[in-house]
Amino acid sequence: MIGISSAAPWIPLLILLPLMAGALSFLFGPRGHRSLLAATMTGIWFSLIRLILDFENAGLQHYPIGGWGAPLGIDLRADGLSLAMLGMTATVGSFISLYALGYFAGDENRGIRFWPLWWLLWGALNAVFLSADLFNLYVTLELLSLSAVGLVVLAGDRDSLAAGLRYLLAALAGSLAYLMGVALLYGAYGTLSLERMAGLFRPEPANTLAASLITVGLMLKTALFPLHFWLPPAHGSALAPVSALLSGLVIKASFYMLLRLWFEVFPSALTEIFTQGIGSLGAIAVFAGAWLAFHQEKLKMLIAWSTVTQVGYLFLTFPLAAASSTSAPAALSGGVYLAVSHAVAKAAVFLAAGAMLKVTDEDRIDRLEGVGRHLPISLFAFAMAGVSLMGLPPSGGFIAKWLLLNAALSSGQWWWAAVLVLGGLASAAYIFRVLRRCFLPPREYAAFHPVPLVMPLAALSLAGIALALGLAAAYPLRLLQTGAPLLLEASAPSTVAP
Amino acid sequence: MTFDDWLPLLVVLSSLITGLLIFFVGEEQHRTRSWLNLIGAVAKLVLVGIMVWGVFQRHRYETRLPLLPDQDFVLRADAMGMLFVGLSSVLWLLTTIYAIGYLEGSPHRSRFFGFFSLCVTSTMGIALAGDLITFIIFYELLTLSTYPLVVHRGTADALRAGKVYLQYTMTGGALLLVGVVWLYEVVGSVEFTERGVLAGVSVVDYPDLLAIFAILVAGLGVKTALVPLHGWLPVAMVAPAPVSALLHAVAVVKAGAFGIVRIAYDVYGVEFAARLGVLGPLSWVAGITIVYGSVRALTQDDLKRRLAYSTVSQVSYIVLGIGILGPLATIGGVVHLVHQGLMKITLFFCAGDLAETLGIHKISEMNGVGRRMPWSMVAFTVAALGMIGVPPVAGFVTKWYLGLGAIAAKDYWALAVLAVSTVLNAAYFLPVLRRIWFLPASGEWPKRERDQLETRPTLLVPTLITALLSLAAGLFAGSWFSPLGWAKLVTAREYVS
Numbered sequence: 001m002i003g004i005s006s007a008a009p010w011i012p013l014l015i016l017l018p019l020m021a022g023a024l025s026f027l028f029g030p031r032g033h034r035s036l037l038a039a040t041m042t043g044i045w046f047s048l049i050r051l052i053l054d055f056e057n058a059g060l061q062h063y064p065i066g067g068w069g070a071p072l073g074i075d076l077r078a079d080g081l082s083l084a085m086l087g088m089t090a091t092v093g094s095f096i097s098l099y100a101l102g103y104f105a106g107d108e109n110r111g112i113r114f115w116p117l118w119w120l121l122w123g124a125l126n127a128v129f130l131s132a133d134l135f136n137l138y139v140t141l142e143l144l145s146l147s148a149v150g151l152v153v154l155a156g157d158r159d160s161l162a163a164g165l166r167y168l169l170a171a172l173a174g175s176l177a178y179l180m181g182v183a184l185l186y187g188a189y190g191t192l193s194l195e196r197m198a199g200l201f202r203p204e205p206a207n208t209l210a211a212s213l214i215t216v217g218l219m220l221k222t223a224l225f226p227l228h229f230w231l232p233p234a235h236g237s238a239l240a241p242v243s244a245l246l247s248g249l250v251i252k253a254s255f256y257m258l259l260r261l262w263f264e265v266f267p268s269a270l271t272e273i274f275t276q277g278i279g280s281l282g283a284i285a286v287f288a289g290a291w292l293a294f295h296q297e298k299l300k301m302l303i304a305w306s307t308v309t310q311v312g313y314l315f316l317t318f319p320l321a322a323a324s325s326t327s328a329p330a331a332l333s334g335g336v337y338l339a340v341s342h343a344v345a346k347a348a349v350f351l352a353a354g355a356m357l358k359v360t361d362e363d364r365i366d367r368l369e370g371v372g373r374h375l376p377i378s379l380f381a382f383a384m385a386g387v388s389l390m391g392l393p394p395s396g397g398f399i400a401k402w403l404l405l406n407a408a409l410s411s412g413q414w415w416w417a418a419v420l421v422l423g424g425l426a427s428a429a430y431i432f433r434v435l436r437r438c439f440l441p442p443r444e445y446a447a448f449h450p451v452p453l454v455m456p457l458a459a460l461s462l463a464g465i466a467l468a469l470g471l472a473a474a475y476p477l478r479l480l481q482t483g484a485p486l487l488l489e490a491s492a493p494s495t496v497a498p
Numbered sequence: 499m500t501f502d503d504w505l506p507l508l509v510v511l512s513s514l515i516t517g518l519l520i521f522f523v524g525e526e527q528h529r530t531r532s533w534l535n536l537i538g539a540v541a542k543l544v545l546v547g548i549m550v551w552g553v554f555q556r557h558r559y560e561t562r563l564p565l566l567p568d569q570d571f572v573l574r575a576d577a578m579g580m581l582f583v584g585l586s587s588v589l590w591l592l593t594t595i596y597a598i599g600y601l602e603g604s605p606h607r608s609r610f611f612g613f614f615s616l617c618v619t620s621t622m623g624i625a626l627a628g629d630l631i632t633f634i635i636f637y638e639l640l641t642l643s644t645y646p647l648v649v650h651r652g653t654a655d656a657l658r659a660g661k662v663y664l665q666y667t668m669t670g671g672a673l674l675l676v677g678v679v680w681l682y683e684v685v686g687s688v689e690f691t692e693r694g695v696l697a698g699v700s701v702v703d704y705p706d707l708l709a710i711f712a713i714l715v716a717g718l719g720v721k722t723a724l725v726p727l728h729g730w731l732p733v734a735m736v737a738p739a740p741v742s743a744l745l746h747a748v749a750v751v752k753a754g755a756f757g758i759v760r761i762a763y764d765v766y767g768v769e770f771a772a773r774l775g776v777l778g779p780l781s782w783v784a785g786i787t788i789v790y791g792s793v794r795a796l797t798q799d800d801l802k803r804r805l806a807y808s809t810v811s812q813v814s815y816i817v818l819g820i821g822i823l824g825p826l827a828t829i830g831g832v833v834h835l836v837h838q839g840l841m842k843i844t845l846f847f848c849a850g851d852l853a854e855t856l857g858i859h860k861i862s863e864m865n866g867v868g869r870r871m872p873w874s875m876v877a878f879t880v881a882a883l884g885m886i887g888v889p890p891v892a893g894f895v896t897k898w899y900l901g902l903g904a905i906a907a908k909d910y911w912a913l914a915v916l917a918v919s920t921v922l923n924a925a926y927f928l929p930v931l932r933r934i935w936f937l938p939a940s941g942e943w944p945k946r947e948r949d950q951l952e953t954r955p956t957l958l959v960p961t962l963i964t965a966l967l968s969l970a971a972g973l974f975a976g977s978w979f980s981p982l983g984w985a986k987l988v989t990a991r992e993y994v995s
Contacts, residue, residue: 372609380521387642392671393635399566402631405679417679421672428668432645436660439652470635471571474564481567 010051011063011076014086014126017043022119030108033115037097040119048090052083052479059482062132075193077132080480081336085129085256087476088340091465092248092347093122095458099351100241102452103358110154110239117154121147121245128253133192134182137257138175145171145221148250151242152234163233170220170230174254177217184210194265203269211266215278218261221254224278224315225285228308232292235304240354243300247307248347252339255314263321263332270322279319283419285312290426294433298363299353302430303346306389309427310342313404316416320404323411330410333477334403340476341388341396341469348385348462352378355455361447365434370442377456379438384463386431388470391424396469399477505549506573506626507561509583510619512542513590517615523608532598535611539591542622546587549575554987560628571635572628572689577988578764578832581981582625582756585836588967589748589843590618592960597740599956600850610650614744616643621749624756629689630678630765633757637674637721640753641667647741648734655736666730667750670720674757677713681765684710690760692991694767704774707766711776714761715783721754722817723810725787732806739850742802746809747843752835755816759832762820763992772823781821785915787814792922799860801849804926805842808885811919812838819900822912825989827903830896833985837884837892840968844881847961848874855953856943861930866939871952875934877965882927884968887920892971895982 021040028036055061055078063076078086100118104111124144131137149171153164186192188207189200201207216227223231231251235243262270289309296302317335321328355378356371357363372379388395401420408417469476516538523531549559552575559575575583597614601607620643623636641664649660681688684703688695696707720727731751735742745751762771762780771777791811798804815838819831851874852858858867868875884891897916904912951958975982 376521392638392642394639398635398638401675402566402679405675406682409680409683417676421676425668425672428664432661432664436649436657439646439649439657439660441652471563471565473566478567 008050008054008061009063010047010054011061011078011130012065013047014044014051015076015123015130017047018119018123018126022116022123025115025119030111033111034101036115037101041094041097044090044122045094048083048086051078051086055080055083055479056482063130074136075132076130077194078130080482081256081260082129084336084340084476084480085252086126088252088343089122089125089129089249092244092343092462093125095462096241096244096248096347096351099244099354099455099458102454102458103239103241103354105452110156113154114151114239114241117147117150118245121151121250125249125253129256132194134185134194134197135192138179138182141178141221141253141257142175144250144253145175148246151245152238154242155237155239157237159233159237163230163237166230167234170227174217174220177213177220179217181210181213181215181217184213194260198265201266201268203266208269211261211269214261215258218254218258219278222251222258222314223308223311225281225288225308225312228285228289228311231308232301232304235307236298236301240300240350240357243304243354244347244350247304247350248343251307251311252343255311255339259317259332259335262318267322270318272322275319275322278315279416282312282315282318283416283423285309285315286419286423287426290423290430294426294430297365299357299365299368299434300350300363302365302434303349303353306349306427306430307346309423310338310346310389313420313423314339314342316404316408316419319413320407320411320416323407323413327407327411329481330403331407333480334400334407336480337396337403337469337473337477338400341400341466344462344469345385345388345395345397345466348381348459348466349389351455351459351462352382352385355451355459356382358451358455359449361449365437367443368434368437369440370438372438373442374448375456377460381456381459381463383435384460385466386435388463388466390428390431391420392428394470395467396473397466398470399473502552502557502559503561505545505559505561506575509542509545509549509587510573510622510626512545513538513615513622514619517612517619520608520615521612525605525608528607531608531611535594535598535615536591538615539587539594542587543591546580546583550580550584553577553580562628565631569631569687570629572632573623573626574628574690575626576690576692577984577991578692578759579625579627581832581835581984581988582752583622584984585752585839586618586621586625586748589744589839589964592963593740593744593748593843595956596743596847596850596960597738599954600738600740600854602954602956606650609646610738613643613646614740617647617744617749619643621753624753627690629687630681633760634671634675634678637753637757638671640749641671644741644745644750647744648737650738650741651736653736659733659736662733663730666720666727670717670727670754672717673713673720674717677710677717680706680713681710688765690764692764693993694763694765694770696766697770708774708776711761711766711771711774715758715780718754718757718761719783721750722758722813723751723754723787723791724783724814724817725790725810728787728791728810731810732803735800735802735806739802739846739853742806743843743846743850746806746846747839751809751813752839755813755835758817759820759835763828768820768823768828768992777821777823781818781909781912784814784817784821785912787811788818788915788919789922792919792926795926796922799862801852801859801861801864801930802846804861804930805845805849808845808923808926809838809842811923812842812885815896815900818912818915819903822900822903822907822909824903824907825993826899826906828989828992829982829985830899830901830903832988833899833982834896836981836985837896837968837971840964840971841881841884841891841893844877844961844964844968845885847957847964848878848881851953851957851961854957861933863940864930864933865937866934868934869939870943873952873958874961877961878934879931880965880969882931884972886923886927890969890972892968892975892981895972895975899982 127140293305320331388397391401565571620640627633795807884893887897
């Protein structure tokens with residue numbers, strides 16, 4: 001196992017605790033879930049808060065596993081970006097767990113299979129955000145994808161099995177591309193460590209090919225247009241807490257890796273064609289996704305397509321951050337903040353939708369009339385989180401849009417500003433398509449199953465956090481910007497160029 | 499941090515907390531809800547009273563919280579903001595009482611009053627915002643919190659109106675956001691400052707500043723209902739009467755007009771704006787809107803639609819006051835923020851009284867209604883005469899100062915606009931007054947018991963109070979505590995250097 005070195009154990013604990021909980025949840029039956037959840041969540045939050053405090057005092061945190069440092073052993077590392085992503089995972093994960101307690105209350109059969117997979121997923125997410133070398137990233141990402149596929153097929157119906165298979169193939173293809181890229185880079189430089197690679201990397205043709213392979217693989221996992229085909233069926237057909245996990249957290253892991261690699265390791269290979277190109281794909285995703293979301297008949301499919309648009313937004317970070325050294329900090333903070341706000345808001349929307357579906361058995365949008373009469377809290381959560389998805393204030397989505405708009409205009413790229421603003425209006429169109437239904441006179445539902453109160457409350461809490469992110473942005477953004485190798489590198493990309 | 503540092507935030511929170519609590523009040527607990535509403539409204543009025551007195555004595559109230567690493571969330575009480583805060587807090591109390599009476603027995607009242615309070619919260623935030631980013635936060639919150647009020651009835655018409663309303667206001671909000679971000683890029687952080695902050699900007703940026711001004715005014719012009727961005731306002735008439743009153747008199751159109759006031763005076767500074775050459779086009783747009791709104795009002799038979807077009811026209815008096823350079827016109831424009839609010843809310847209250855009590859929605863049904871509902875119709879008459887500009891009602895004061903300002907600035911065409919508009923105002927209000935008082939009653943109305951009021955007291959009392967206030971604002975215009983006195987104070991702080 002892992003030896004305890006002089007460094008504080010918070011980093012490995014963040015990975016080990018969920019993995020241990022996953023193993024234990026096999027042993028305990030359904031009765032143990034509650035206490036296991038309480039213990040593990042406390043542990044994770046305690047470790048995370050201690051890690052953040054250490055980071056504030058001493059800056060970048062390293063943890064050599066087993067006492068062996070980077071060249072030989074495995075090095076774990078936490079900077080501002082990692083902490084932001086860990087915080088996002090812990091927040092969203094905690095509320096989804098509470099929701100799942102209620103969701104699986106009458107369905108032990110699925111619950112037994114849900115918990116181990118979810119703990120495994122949580123551990124994998126934390127491991128991705130703490131990994132400091134290319135191969136470790138591969139292993140953790142693979143673990144993440146496999147547990148995510150397992151969660152999709154948990155629904156057990158035809159749709160979800162087909163979607164799960166498609167997701168599995170896409171995820172494996174993505175991993176393969178990524179692994180090939182890593183192999184090429186290892187061949188060229190003989191190291192896998194991100195920090196060493198960053199000092200050595202030169203944009204020669206072979207390396208550019210490697211970087212492209214890695215990028216395509218990760219784009220496939222993040223579901224950027226046109227590689228998004230697997231996402232809507234998988235996210236739309238999974239169980240509600242699973243959809244929330246997938247849309248909120250899982251795709252953020254591969255996006256995080258893209259940011260990490262391009263702005264810490266390969267910034268010298270950032271060309272205008274690449275950044276504008278990837279931004280254009282993002283723009284297409286924003287509008288095509290919004291159009292498709294608007295024309296969905298089922299509520300969960302609408303939300304899944306909305307994820308495609310939001311992923312498109314995320315990729316606008318590339319052209320905005322790479323354009324000039326002045327726009328880079330705003331663009332990168334904006335991009336990361338968007339990822340975090342979207343995670344919180346999208347999870348809230350999926351959880352709220354899940355509560356509505358479970359109560360009424362209706363998944364068609366045009367049968368939502370007066371659903372607010374029966375589920376006022378869920379509807380309110382949906383609306384509040386919708387505000388963040390539209391990028392309207394006060395919400396985390398607005399702060400992110402503000403930062404990205406600043407970056408767009410300060411680097412003179414008004415066309416991205418147009419995409420940001422028009423995309424927000426397009427998102428408003430599909431969100432209000434759902435909300436306006438709820439003002440119609442209430443109708444009687446064929447079926448009516450009351451749900452535990454914890455479900456709507458978890459959705460409401462996440463939605464409240466999505467709005468609070470718009471008022472208390474100063475601290476997380478400062479955390480993101482202090483001692484982050486990512487942003488420091490990015491603010492001076494020209495010094496790395498040959 | 500002292501009490502003074504928290505006072506602006508408390509004013510905003512007083513209605514926010516009320517609103518959030520109301521969402522959790524059960525649909526049937528009417529007494530609890532009414533008490534919550536009234537306590538919130540009165541508490542706010544007291545806090546605002548303290549603040550008005552302090553601002554008069556040049557006391558500084560400012561809440562400053564970190565929003566972004568280099569950007570604060572600023573709420574500040576200054577003379578200009580207090581004019582709007584005072585108006586909203588007085589009218590909120592009255593509209594709340596009115597709405598409690600108006601919605602008696604209708605469904606979804608918790609939802610209604612919850613969003614109603616959120617709407618007032620945003621108005622307060624708009625009035626107290628100390629910089630543009632804080633302003634935007636509340637400006638967009640206003641859009642979101644009024645939507646449920648517009649579609650409240652849940653009919654097909656209401657949903658369509660809500661859709662149109664959102665299409666207009668969200669596009670406007672997006673434009674505003676672009677303008678504000680661009681402005682931040684050009685000049686760095688922008689806080690509202692009396693006499694503006696842009697005078698020192700280098701000449702190189704002048705073309706940018708011109709474009710930004712156009713974008714900002716276009717964005718704000720949607721809510722201000724400047725022609726051709728006014729299309730949502732007449733459609734939004736399907737909302738319940740207290741909502742229309744709120745939309746027209748206090749919240750939405752005023753938020754837009756107030757935003758333009760802020761941009762012109764506290765960001766650009768009027769003198770700089772005049773040097774930039776943006777005031778001329780602004781006043782032309784205002785002039786066109788004034789005349790166009792009045793002309794369209796002439797042909798409307800639906801009472802609320804006629805009032806809506808009248809709003810389109812009247813709100814642009816404020817913009818006209820900004821567009822004409824000089825302290826006199828400024829006084830006229832700024833004071834109309836309050837005067838139009840008082841008179842228009844009276845008219846909408848009366849329209850609601852008629853609809854609720856007698857089922858009258860159209861002007862052609864109003865024959866002889868003065869004998870059935872004399873008090874309400876007296877209120878209506880006072881406000882309508884005020885709109886025309888008959889002394890001593892408030893509207894006269896506005897027109898007087900705008901006219902003086904136009905002469906002082908040698909903008910004689912503006913004088914012509916005022917004259918034409920006054921004739922048109924008379925043309926669409928006087929026939930209504932004639933129907934009310936001089937034509938024989940034609941409708942079959944519910945009979946009135948001997949010892950009963952003409953309508954519910956909760957409807958009648960607010961109507962009479964606002965009518966009295968619009969009369970008093972004109973009668974006591976010379977005293978320091980009148981809206982005019984306060985507008986003079988604002989103007990003195992905007993011009994004296």
